[in-house]
Amino acid sequence: MAPVKRILEQDSFQENGIISGKRLRGGNAPPDEEDYYLDVEDEMLDMEPTEEEVEGESEDQTVFSDITPEMRQRWLRPASKVTDNSNDVNLQCFDMDMISGQPLSQNPNETKSRVVGSNNGQVPVIRAYGVSEHGNSVAVFIHGFTPYAYLALPNNATFDNTEENLTKIRLHLNKKLEAEARGPSLAEYCRAVSYVTSHKSIMGYDSPHKSFFKVTVAMPTLVPVLKRIMEPGMIQLSGVNVQGDNVYHPFECNVPFVLRYMIDNDISGAGWLTLPQKTYQVRKEVDKKTFCQVEIDITYNDIISRKPEGEWSKMAPIRVLSLDIECQGRKGHFPEAEMDPVIQIANAVSVYGDKKPIVQNVFTLKGCLPIVGAQVISSDKETEMLMKWRKFLEACDPDVITGYNVQNFDIPYLLDRAETLSKGSSHIKGFAQWGRIRNSKAKMKDTTFQSAAFGKRNNIETTIEGRVIFDMLPYMQRNHKLSSYTLNSVCAEFLGQQKEDVHHSIISDLQNGSDEDRHRLAVYCLKDALLPQRLMDKLSVVVNYVEMARVTGVPMSFLISRGQQIKVFSMILRKCRNEKLLVPTLKKAGFNSDEVAYEGATVLDPIKSYYQVPIATLDFASLYPSIMQAYNLCYSTLVDPRDVNGLDPKTYKKSENGHVFVTSETKKGILPTILAELLAARKQAKKDMKNAPSEFERAVQNGRQLALKVSANSVYGFTGATVGQLPCVPIASSTTSYGRFLLERTKEYVEENYTIANGYQHDAQVVYGDTDSVMVKFGSKTVQETFPLAIEAAEKCSKIFPDPILLEFEKVYFPYLLMNKKRYAGLMWTQEDKYDKMDTKGLETVRRDNCALVRDVIQTSLNKILINQDVNGAINYVKSQISDLLQNKMDISQLVITKSLNKGAEYALGLGGKKEDYKNKQAHVELAARMHKRDAGSAPQMGDRVPYVIITGAKGAKTFEKGEDPIYVLENNLAIDSKWYLSNQLAKPLERIFEPIIDNVQKSLLEGEHTRKIFIPTPSARKGSLMMFAVKKANCMGCKANIDPNSGPLCKHCQPKQAAIYLDKLSELTDAELRYAKLWAKAQELHGTVHSEIMCTGDGCACQFYKRKKAQADIKRCIEIVDKFGR
Amino acid sequence: MFEARLTNGVTMKQIIESIKDLVKDCNLDCSEEEISIQSMDSAHVSLVAVRLGAGAFDHYRCDRPNALGINTANMSKIFKMLNNDDTVTFKAEDEGDALTLLFEGQKNDTIADFELKLMDIDYEQLGIPDTPYKCSIKMPSREFERIVRDLQVLGDTCTISCGKEGVRFSVTGNIGTGNILTRANASAEKEKDQVIIDMEEPVELNFALRYLNFFTKATSLSDHVMISMSPEVPVVIEYPIQDYGYVKYYLAPKIEEE
Structure with a gap:
C-alpha cells in the first residue's frame, strides 16, 4: 500500500x-x-x-497451564451487567468506526416494526466502542444512518420542483455513480434526492447559493465519487433551467462519515450515550463478532446523546494498558524484528480513577525469579510467550494502549516479529488479533506527518479496532518543550522519578545470564511499562483529551491521528447545522500554489535597557478570539466588495485592511457565536474548577477549560491555513490588522494620557510591545505605586475598544532587563507584596540547542542581577565559571549539546538520502557517522538526539570535525575545547544580558586574570595514536620543573615544602573520593538498587553518569600523583 | 631569577613561529642547562620538542628550574615587532607572573621592552624516547617544504618511502596521483644541497600532509631537515639549530582503518 x-x-x-x-x-x-x-474514509x-x-485466522484455543484461573480472573473486567434489553444502558463512547454490512431484518426496537434506512444490499453500519458505568466493554452496532451530500444549483438556475424531476435526477445519478464507483457492485447507488431551499451557504453575507439538491447515497465512498462526477459541469439534470455556467458546487462532501453521524445526532466525542430499554437487542454469545463483553444492535435514532454537563461530565472506568518490550539485539546492530527475539513484555493495567494499577505482569523468555507485586509468566519458547501475552491482551480488554514510543517501536516490533515467526511455526496463528473485532488483524501502515511546528516525522500507524493507541512520546514532543525526550528525563521532569537507562548492549548479556539477571531486567522492564502510565495520570492526559473531544465534538482517535483543523471544522459544522447554513467543499490548494501571504502580528520597537523601576504589562485577554467577536468576523458576515455599495453604511464596518464585514446587529456570524460560547464555557469551567469537590473533578474541569482555550485560539489559525478545509484570508488578515491597530492605539492612549501635564508624577512610556501586550514604564519607583496606575490604565483603555476586547493588567516586572525583541527577563509581580518568579523570554535558559553550562550561567547571572540586584556578584560568578571551564573542572554533562538526526543525515550515515539535503556538515551528524563505524549497535539512529561535546582539534579544524561522544571523551581523557565553549557558547548570551548593564562586556568578562590558569589533560593511549609511544616525563609536583624521575616527586627547591604539597595533593584525592561516594549514593538511591551495579548510562538522568565517570577519572589521576610520594 | 640574552634574537622568533600553529599554550621550561618546550598539539596527534641550550645565549642565568606558561599567539604578536638583527633578553622572577622581553637594536639606538603576562598551565610533559631508526634522511629543508606544499594540492595523505635510490613522496587523491623522488646525493658541491640517506632497510609510512605542512614552518631555522623513520613508530622530523638545539616534531604514521 x-x-x-x-x-x-x-x-x-x-x-x-x-x-x-x-x-x-x-x-x-x-x-x-x-x-x-x-484518507477520507479509512473504514471504507x-x-x-x-x-x-x-x-484462515481461526481462533487460538490453546490453554496454557501456567496461566492459572486466579491469575486470569485478575485480568478480566467486572462481569457484564447487561444481559437483555430490560434496562437502559449508559456508555461512554471512545472510538467509532464504520463497516459495510448487511441491513437488519427487523428493527431492534420492540415498539417499531419497520427497519430504518435501506433494507437491501450493502449498508454502512457504525460501530461504537464504549465503556459502561460498571466498567463493562460495550460494542454498539448502529444501523440505519445513511451518507449524503449537498450540491448547490448553478448560479441563477431555477428548478421545477416536481416528484417526477427528482426521480429522474435520482435515476440519472444512480447510473452515473454505478459507472464511476469502484469496489463491489451495489443494488442501488443513489438512494434519494431532495430539493432544499431552506439552507444557504456559509460563505458571504449574501451568498449566491440558496438552493440545493440533497443527495443521499448508499455508501460513504460514493460521496467523493458524487463530487467528482458533478464537478466538471457537464451534467444536465432534468428540471434545472441553467443560465450561465452549468456548475454544481459541492457542499459538505468532505465530512468523514462517522463525524457526519455524530454531528447530525448531536453526539460529542467521548460523550455518554444512553440506549433506552426495549429499543435495542443484545447479541447472544454465539453471534458475537467482537471480544467486547456486550454487543448491541440499535437503530441510530433511538440513541440518546447526553450533553457533557452535570452528571454526564463524569468519566467511565476505562482501562489503560501500558506496555514495554525488550529485545535481544545482536552486537553492533539495532534490533530487527526479522532477526532478533523479543525477550520480555511488561504490562501495567490500570483503571481510570484508581491510584494503583490493577495488574502488573511481565512475560519473560526463559526463567525469571519472582517479583514482588507483579505476576511473572515465563516461557521457554518465544512463540509461546507471545501467545500467552495475546491471551492476556484479550482477557484484560483495554480501551487505551499506551507506552513510550510504542507506536513506532513496540507495537510494530511485536507484530513484525510474530509475522517472522509464523513462517516457521504454526503455534503463532492469530497473534495479530489485537482489536476488538474477532478475526481481524491489527493493521500497520507508514505515514509521514509534516507540519511547520514539529518538522517531518515518519510514523507507523497501527489500527487496532476498538482500542485507542495513545503513545506518550509524541504527546510529550508535541506539548512540552524539553531538552531531552527520553523516558528517563521526562519522568525526572514531571514525576520526580527515575529509571535506569540501560544500554541495549547490556540487555543481551542479562538475558543470557541467570534467572537473577533476567529478574533484574524484568524489574527494569516493568518500570518502563509503569512510567508512561504514571505520566499519563500525572499530566491528566486522558481527561484533557476527553474534554477536547467533548468541546470540539470529534472522536478521540481524530485528536491523536489528525491535526488541528478537523476540530474547528467540526465546531463550524455543528453550529451551521443549527443555523441552516451549509459548508462548501473547497478545492484544496497544494503546497506549491501561490500562497496569499498576509501581514501578521506587530512588535513595537524595544527601548533596550536595564530598568530598575517597575514596568507594568498590559495584556489583551484572548486577543484574536475577542477581535473576531468584537468586529463580527466570519465567513457569513463577509461582504463581497461588489455588494458594498448596496448596503446601508450603518450595517457594516470596514476592517483596518479594507475587508467589509456586517455588524453583529445586522447578522451575528458563526465564528463569533462559536467563540462566545467557548469563552463563556471556559469561564464556567474555571468556576466549576474552583468549586470542584474532588481532585478528579478538578482535573476534569481543568482539562475542559484548557481544551476550550486551545479551541478558541485555533479558530483564527483555521481561517488562515491556506491549505486547510475552509481558508478565508480576509478573516485572518483582518484579525491581525485589528490586532496591530489595537496595540498601536493602546500605546498612543497610555502615552497621551499618563503625562505630567495630566497631573501624573511622570510621563509614561511604552518601552516594548508584542502581539497582545504592551510594557509600560509609568515612572513610579515602587511596585505598590505602579499597581493602581496600571489597573486604571487597563480599565480606561479597555473602554475605548468595543466589547469583548479587554485590556488586562496582569503583572509588573521589576527589575526588568530588556535586551531585544522577544528577549527579556524580569522579576514578575502579580501581587504588591512579593514577586512570584523570574520570567524570561527568548533567553538561553530555555533554548535547548545550547549546553547546560550556558543555561546555568545565564540563569544564575540573572538571579544575581534581578533578584539580588547584585551586578558585581554576577560578574564574579561568571568569571569563576569561566576559569573552572578553562581548568577542566567543569562537569562534562554541563558541556553536552544535543541535536537530533533529521532529514539529510541519512546521506552522511550512508543510509541513502540525497547529497543536496546535507549541504552543511554538522558536528552531531559527522559524529553519528563516526560512531556508526565504531559500533553500529550503540550508535544513534535517525531521529535520535545525539549528545556531543566539542574537543580540541588541529588548527583550522572546523567545528563539525570536533564533535565527540561525551562517554568516549571521558574514557579517553580527551581535551575539551574550552575556548570554543567560551567564544561560541558563552560569549554571545553573556554579551546580550550584560550589554545593557556594563560597558565593554568582552574586556571585563571574557578576558583577564581569570582566564590565565588552564589545564590540558593527557589523552589515554589509543591504537595508532602518538600516545602509544610517548612517555610521561617527571615533573616537580610543586613547580612543574623537569626533574630526574628517580629523585622523588619534588625538585630540590620544593623539597622543603614537601609536607604542605603532599597534604595538598592528598586533600585533592579525598575530595574526589568524597565527590564520587556522594554521587554513587545518590545514584543508588535514585535507582533503588543498593546491591547491584548501576547500569544507567543515560544522558540527562539525575544519577549523573558523566559526573560519576569524571569523578572516577579524577580519583585515578589523584591516586597516581599521591602514589609518587610513596605509600 | 631567570635571565638570558640571545644575540641572534630572530632564532627565538622563528621557534615561536614554528610551533604556534600546533600549540596554543605551553610552558617554556627553563633550567640551568637549557630552555625547552615539550607539548602535544591541540588535537593530540603530533608532539613538538624544542631545545635551546645555554650555549646559544651570550648570557644565561637560571637560579632554579622554572616553567613559564605562555600563549604562543600572544608571544608571536610581540616578536612581530622584533627586527631581524635585534638582540633579545628574557627576564623572569622566580614565581613571578610576567616575562619581560627586551629588544635591542644592533646599533644600540633603540631599546624596546615588553611584559608578557604568564599563564598557569597544568599539563603532563611527554617525550618520545630516543630509539635507533632504520632510515635517516638528511635533505635541504627548502626542498622538503616545497614537496609538502606541492603534494597538498593532490590529497591529504602522503606516503614516504625510503629506498636505495632515494626517498619517494607520493600522494593519491581525487584528482589524481603524484610522486616526487629525491635521489641521494652526498657529493653535492654545497653542503646545503646534499641529500644523504642512511638506511638499514627500506621503510614506507603514511602521514597526514596537514601536519607535515605545519612542521615546515620551521624551515627558516635550518638549512637541513633530518627525517628519521622506522616501521610502525612515529617519524621524527628534526630541524637542528646550529649546535645549540633543535626543533623536533613527532608524528604517528596513519594506519589503515579496518
Missing part, C-alpha cells in the same frame, strides 16, 4: 488526478486515488470478514 501522505495538519483530501478528468476509465486507478480513499475498506477469512 502506498504510504499515505499527511501534509500539514493532515486530513489533506488529495485530489490530484481525480478532478482533472483525465483518468482512464476501467484502467488502473492512479495511486493518488488510493490515498484519497484511505473494512468489510465483515467472509467465511474463508475466518478459517
Whole structure:
C-alpha cells in the first residue's frame, strides 16, 4: 500500500488526478486515488470478514497451564451487567468506526416494526466502542444512518420542483455513480434526492447559493465519487433551467462519515450515550463478532446523546494498558524484528480513577525469579510467550494502549516479529488479533506527518479496532518543550522519578545470564511499562483529551491521528447545522500554489535597557478570539466588495485592511457565536474548577477549560491555513490588522494620557510591545505605586475598544532587563507584596540547542542581577565559571549539546538520502557517522538526539570535525575545547544580558586574570595514536620543573615544602573520593538498587553518569600523583 | 631569577613561529642547562620538542628550574615587532607572573621592552624516547617544504618511502596521483644541497600532509631537515639549530582503518 501522505495538519483530501478528468476509465486507478480513499474514509475498506477469512485466522484455543484461573480472573473486567434489553444502558463512547454490512431484518426496537434506512444490499453500519458505568466493554452496532451530500444549483438556475424531476435526477445519478464507483457492485447507488431551499451557504453575507439538491447515497465512498462526477459541469439534470455556467458546487462532501453521524445526532466525542430499554437487542454469545463483553444492535435514532454537563461530565472506568518490550539485539546492530527475539513484555493495567494499577505482569523468555507485586509468566519458547501475552491482551480488554514510543517501536516490533515467526511455526496463528473485532488483524501502515511546528516525522500507524493507541512520546514532543525526550528525563521532569537507562548492549548479556539477571531486567522492564502510565495520570492526559473531544465534538482517535483543523471544522459544522447554513467543499490548494501571504502580528520597537523601576504589562485577554467577536468576523458576515455599495453604511464596518464585514446587529456570524460560547464555557469551567469537590473533578474541569482555550485560539489559525478545509484570508488578515491597530492605539492612549501635564508624577512610556501586550514604564519607583496606575490604565483603555476586547493588567516586572525583541527577563509581580518568579523570554535558559553550562550561567547571572540586584556578584560568578571551564573542572554533562538526526543525515550515515539535503556538515551528524563505524549497535539512529561535546582539534579544524561522544571523551581523557565553549557558547548570551548593564562586556568578562590558569589533560593511549609511544616525563609536583624521575616527586627547591604539597595533593584525592561516594549514593538511591551495579548510562538522568565517570577519572589521576610520594 | 640574552634574537622568533600553529599554550621550561618546550598539539596527534641550550645565549642565568606558561599567539604578536638583527633578553622572577622581553637594536639606538603576562598551565610533559631508526634522511629543508606544499594540492595523505635510490613522496587523491623522488646525493658541491640517506632497510609510512605542512614552518631555522623513520613508530622530523638545539616534531604514521 502506498504510504499515505499527511501534509500539514493532515486530513489533506488529495485530489490530484481525480478532478482533472483525465483518468482512464476501467484502467488502473492512479495511486493518488488510493490515498484519497484511505484518507477520507479509512473504514471504507473494512468489510465483515467472509467465511474463508475466518478459517484462515481461526481462533487460538490453546490453554496454557501456567496461566492459572486466579491469575486470569485478575485480568478480566467486572462481569457484564447487561444481559437483555430490560434496562437502559449508559456508555461512554471512545472510538467509532464504520463497516459495510448487511441491513437488519427487523428493527431492534420492540415498539417499531419497520427497519430504518435501506433494507437491501450493502449498508454502512457504525460501530461504537464504549465503556459502561460498571466498567463493562460495550460494542454498539448502529444501523440505519445513511451518507449524503449537498450540491448547490448553478448560479441563477431555477428548478421545477416536481416528484417526477427528482426521480429522474435520482435515476440519472444512480447510473452515473454505478459507472464511476469502484469496489463491489451495489443494488442501488443513489438512494434519494431532495430539493432544499431552506439552507444557504456559509460563505458571504449574501451568498449566491440558496438552493440545493440533497443527495443521499448508499455508501460513504460514493460521496467523493458524487463530487467528482458533478464537478466538471457537464451534467444536465432534468428540471434545472441553467443560465450561465452549468456548475454544481459541492457542499459538505468532505465530512468523514462517522463525524457526519455524530454531528447530525448531536453526539460529542467521548460523550455518554444512553440506549433506552426495549429499543435495542443484545447479541447472544454465539453471534458475537467482537471480544467486547456486550454487543448491541440499535437503530441510530433511538440513541440518546447526553450533553457533557452535570452528571454526564463524569468519566467511565476505562482501562489503560501500558506496555514495554525488550529485545535481544545482536552486537553492533539495532534490533530487527526479522532477526532478533523479543525477550520480555511488561504490562501495567490500570483503571481510570484508581491510584494503583490493577495488574502488573511481565512475560519473560526463559526463567525469571519472582517479583514482588507483579505476576511473572515465563516461557521457554518465544512463540509461546507471545501467545500467552495475546491471551492476556484479550482477557484484560483495554480501551487505551499506551507506552513510550510504542507506536513506532513496540507495537510494530511485536507484530513484525510474530509475522517472522509464523513462517516457521504454526503455534503463532492469530497473534495479530489485537482489536476488538474477532478475526481481524491489527493493521500497520507508514505515514509521514509534516507540519511547520514539529518538522517531518515518519510514523507507523497501527489500527487496532476498538482500542485507542495513545503513545506518550509524541504527546510529550508535541506539548512540552524539553531538552531531552527520553523516558528517563521526562519522568525526572514531571514525576520526580527515575529509571535506569540501560544500554541495549547490556540487555543481551542479562538475558543470557541467570534467572537473577533476567529478574533484574524484568524489574527494569516493568518500570518502563509503569512510567508512561504514571505520566499519563500525572499530566491528566486522558481527561484533557476527553474534554477536547467533548468541546470540539470529534472522536478521540481524530485528536491523536489528525491535526488541528478537523476540530474547528467540526465546531463550524455543528453550529451551521443549527443555523441552516451549509459548508462548501473547497478545492484544496497544494503546497506549491501561490500562497496569499498576509501581514501578521506587530512588535513595537524595544527601548533596550536595564530598568530598575517597575514596568507594568498590559495584556489583551484572548486577543484574536475577542477581535473576531468584537468586529463580527466570519465567513457569513463577509461582504463581497461588489455588494458594498448596496448596503446601508450603518450595517457594516470596514476592517483596518479594507475587508467589509456586517455588524453583529445586522447578522451575528458563526465564528463569533462559536467563540462566545467557548469563552463563556471556559469561564464556567474555571468556576466549576474552583468549586470542584474532588481532585478528579478538578482535573476534569481543568482539562475542559484548557481544551476550550486551545479551541478558541485555533479558530483564527483555521481561517488562515491556506491549505486547510475552509481558508478565508480576509478573516485572518483582518484579525491581525485589528490586532496591530489595537496595540498601536493602546500605546498612543497610555502615552497621551499618563503625562505630567495630566497631573501624573511622570510621563509614561511604552518601552516594548508584542502581539497582545504592551510594557509600560509609568515612572513610579515602587511596585505598590505602579499597581493602581496600571489597573486604571487597563480599565480606561479597555473602554475605548468595543466589547469583548479587554485590556488586562496582569503583572509588573521589576527589575526588568530588556535586551531585544522577544528577549527579556524580569522579576514578575502579580501581587504588591512579593514577586512570584523570574520570567524570561527568548533567553538561553530555555533554548535547548545550547549546553547546560550556558543555561546555568545565564540563569544564575540573572538571579544575581534581578533578584539580588547584585551586578558585581554576577560578574564574579561568571568569571569563576569561566576559569573552572578553562581548568577542566567543569562537569562534562554541563558541556553536552544535543541535536537530533533529521532529514539529510541519512546521506552522511550512508543510509541513502540525497547529497543536496546535507549541504552543511554538522558536528552531531559527522559524529553519528563516526560512531556508526565504531559500533553500529550503540550508535544513534535517525531521529535520535545525539549528545556531543566539542574537543580540541588541529588548527583550522572546523567545528563539525570536533564533535565527540561525551562517554568516549571521558574514557579517553580527551581535551575539551574550552575556548570554543567560551567564544561560541558563552560569549554571545553573556554579551546580550550584560550589554545593557556594563560597558565593554568582552574586556571585563571574557578576558583577564581569570582566564590565565588552564589545564590540558593527557589523552589515554589509543591504537595508532602518538600516545602509544610517548612517555610521561617527571615533573616537580610543586613547580612543574623537569626533574630526574628517580629523585622523588619534588625538585630540590620544593623539597622543603614537601609536607604542605603532599597534604595538598592528598586533600585533592579525598575530595574526589568524597565527590564520587556522594554521587554513587545518590545514584543508588535514585535507582533503588543498593546491591547491584548501576547500569544507567543515560544522558540527562539525575544519577549523573558523566559526573560519576569524571569523578572516577579524577580519583585515578589523584591516586597516581599521591602514589609518587610513596605509600 | 631567570635571565638570558640571545644575540641572534630572530632564532627565538622563528621557534615561536614554528610551533604556534600546533600549540596554543605551553610552558617554556627553563633550567640551568637549557630552555625547552615539550607539548602535544591541540588535537593530540603530533608532539613538538624544542631545545635551546645555554650555549646559544651570550648570557644565561637560571637560579632554579622554572616553567613559564605562555600563549604562543600572544608571544608571536610581540616578536612581530622584533627586527631581524635585534638582540633579545628574557627576564623572569622566580614565581613571578610576567616575562619581560627586551629588544635591542644592533646599533644600540633603540631599546624596546615588553611584559608578557604568564599563564598557569597544568599539563603532563611527554617525550618520545630516543630509539635507533632504520632510515635517516638528511635533505635541504627548502626542498622538503616545497614537496609538502606541492603534494597538498593532490590529497591529504602522503606516503614516504625510503629506498636505495632515494626517498619517494607520493600522494593519491581525487584528482589524481603524484610522486616526487629525491635521489641521494652526498657529493653535492654545497653542503646545503646534499641529500644523504642512511638506511638499514627500506621503510614506507603514511602521514597526514596537514601536519607535515605545519612542521615546515620551521624551515627558516635550518638549512637541513633530518627525517628519521622506522616501521610502525612515529617519524621524527628534526630541524637542528646550529649546535645549540633543535626543533623536533613527532608524528604517528596513519594506519589503515579496518
